[in-house]
Amino acid sequence: MKKEENLKEQNVMNTRKKVIAFVVFLCIAILSIVAILSFHKSFSIQEFISFLKNASYSGLFLAFLSVFFYVLCEGLSLVEICKSFGYKKKTKDGFFYSAADIYFSAITPSASGGQPASAYFMAKDGIPISIITVALLYTLLMYSISIIVLVLFFFFLYPLAFFGFDFLAKIFILIGFFFQLILILFFYALLYKKELLNKICNKVFKLLTKFHLLKNVEEKQEKLNNTMKKYYEASLLIKEKKGVLIHVFLLNLGQRIFQIATVVFVFLATKGSLGEAILVGAIESLVITGAYCAPIPGAIGVTDYLMLNGFQKIMPASEAVNLELLSRGISFYCCIFICGVAVLVKFWLLKRSSKK
DSSP states (O other): OHHHHHHHHHHHHHHHHHHHHHHHHHHHHHHHHHHHHHHSTTOOHHHHHHHHHTSOHHHHHHHHHHHHHHHHHHHHHHHHHHHHTTOOOOHHHHHHHHHHHHHHHHHSGGGTTHHHHHHHHHHHTTOOHHHHHHHHHHHHHHHHHHHHHHHHHHHHHOHHHHHTSOHHHHHHHHHHHHHHHHHHHHHHHHHHOHHHHHHHHHHHHHHHHHTTOOSSHHHHHHHHHHHHHHHHHHHHHHHTOHHHHHHHHHHHHHHHHHHHHHHHHHHHHTTOOHHHHHHHHHHHHHHHHHGGGSOSGGGTTHHHHHHHHHHTTTSOHHHHHHHHHHHHIIIIIIHHHHHHHHHHHHHHHHHHHHHO
16 A cells, blocks of 8 residues: 555656646746847837738648658667667657657756667667667767767858857857867766766665665666676677668768758748758757757757857848747647657557556
8 A cells, every 4th residue: 555655656756846847837838939029129029910811832841841840750769779789670669759748858958858768668669778878869969979070060061050159159159069079088988988877776776765765775786787788889889880870870960960950841831042051050050059058958049049049140130030030939839739749649559558
């Protein structure tokens, strides 16, 4: 009876935390939109509706399609790594893993809930923790590398895109860029420097033990040691699979390209010129980089500021606000909605399978 009561209490607490996180996310989103609308005093809803009506349906369709492939690419990356260890998963499974990562990353500070949520679904599908850890770390590593590659590519192609931002925006972008470099080094160290991850895990373990949050300490310590051993064996094994790693990098690069393409297609759909489309892509690559400077759910506020700041250099302020609202609505809010629905479907499928 006590166990059942504890489980019910824990479920209630988890539900409350999720509700609070969603409410905070919603409040920040609303405040962000209000701030954008007040940014340009001549903004009107009628003007935005007209802007939307004049948009090309084919361009908007391609923007939505880019969002779908943005989610899918990360899922295929995780499936590819798992498959290399003999755990063959379907494309739809990968889509669910990716959707969980993107959705919970968007509504939790510093994207802290993304990887655990993805790991939870993967574990439920029978993938060992050691393989899950390697898959997620490699995906994060390639994800960060792909950002650096695209930013450098666009910088050499359109250096004026960076210099067109104001001083504060440049600071955000530079912080985000160096943060990605630090993450690359950190993820690499976690994959191949055994001592670092051991120290982190042991410190967390000791902290949990100190506050009496763990029972059967010796048994848990032995399980941790066994998991760590399997993890390093897996990380060393995949290091030799160069073809898999190249494929994973290309998928993560593709994910970033589709993220940028969403905004570019919205720009083209709203009568933007083909000649300026690459410049918009360059601006968006810098916006994505700068978004990592702040541990805010979905980088709401920072991303909006950077997009407006960049777009104003190539179009009137009123058009920049309309483009920002529409492209952000599709690339972020619609993406989160799609991922949220996918997460609910996955939970439903797990619940149904547990009853059989």
